[in-house]
Amino acid sequence: MSKFIVFNIQLLPVDRAAESEEVGPDGYLQLFWHLNEQVKKVLAAKALMLTAFRLVQDSYFAPLPATPVTAVENGADGELFVLGAFIKFDKTSSVEDLYTRVTLFEQQEGQEGISGRREYPFIFNPRAHWLAVDTQSGRLPSIKNLEKALNHFLKGIADEHFPHHVLTINLVSKKDELVSVLERAVGFKKIEVDLTFKNGPTSDEVLDDFAENRLHRLHLRATTERGGVMPHVPQTIDGIVRNAAGYGRASITFVESVDGKNVTTSFQTENAPETVGGRQQRNEDTTGFFRRMNSRLLELARKVGHLGD
Structure with missing residues (x-):
């Protein structure tokens, strides 16, 4: 059973000037496209440890590559949402046996030793500009850390590519x-x-x-x-x-x-976060499951009055 908590990501106009008009779904897709391009460059340079958000001590959080997906299967001209994942890991240069203290692993030059790797799938719907992140049964970092991490990843992109807008991020609560x-x-x-x-x-x-x-x-x-x-x-x-x-x-x-x-x-x-969730069905592939979660996200947005019918 997957359960997703929801964040409202907004690019708000700075003023009433024409260049400060609302960015719309295409603008929000562009925001995540720029994030994805940045992630791909970081991974190619093997610099994830340098750009990840530090949660506490040697624990880090970072986005992985994402992809746009049609909201309806085989919908060539259909509405898109973004499907991706975040990763949380602990940095470690060596691993030893708990009882014998014998070193089981020691980091070599050119390697990045980590432990406790866990991935958190996410979907981002550009029409609602809502980001839903899988809690992985409560193993997700705290809400405050997540909001800080999202700002860490997105603020520089928003400032550069949307200079006439202000980025705001908040948890959607009940x-x-x-x-x-x-x-x-x-x-x-x-x-x-x-x-x-x-x-x-x-x-x-x-x-x-x-x-x-x-x-x-x-x-x-x-x-x-x-x-x-x-x-x-x-x-x-x-x-x-x-x-x-x-x-x-x-x-x-x-x-x-x-x-x-x-x-x-x-x-x-x-x-008291709002959530959407469900279980992948036997006859359903992974992408189909996330399409269904995207639909539930839109249903929730309409239910709470965030989106019109």
Whole structure:
């Protein structure tokens, strides 16, 4: 069973000038085409260790070559999505036996010794500009590290090839869980939100206002002092908070009633990621499976209001 978490990757117009118009699906495909060309050059030069994102100590994360795939089998003129994988590995120059301490492997000149290699398939849909990454049963790096890694790989490309746009990347979280917190809370102690605007049309008043004014990033922090509690989310920021699941992140410290007692609890949207998933069927090849996952990704995008019908 594969389960994918989802990231919203956006190239937002800097201003209202003609060159800052939305890039559309072709622009997002171009973004990943440039990434793939960069990956191929890195692998040819055997320089992956130098360009990979360092997670912690000697643990690294990097993209592998990807390929565009038609969303419908044999669809020559069909819509495309990108199919690829990330790799995580630990750098090591030698390996020894746990009990005897005898060296089993020692790196030679021209070699790159690694251990713990694991690959994480991904699909990128350019219409939704959503990236879905296989969690590999929870072995994926943390959300924060993944967002940093994606920025590491894509920001330089975006700056060079899309100079009139701003790259933003955020986890897509479950809005119903965020709304559940807002509805069951009897008070709020701290609310922190990071939010950007939506690439594409929207009927949401907050996101539309952000887009109209090209507000690329908003960081909001609302707190009480000396043990005080906000009885409700202030109306002035309610719409901002509710949009954090799809276009940013939120951290909320709130009070709820549990068995008749008021209990202080914390909630982070990154702990409630939206997912798509499924199991490869017997009569289904690997590409067919990822086509089906791409369809489910689009279904989710429509369900949460990110894409129209």
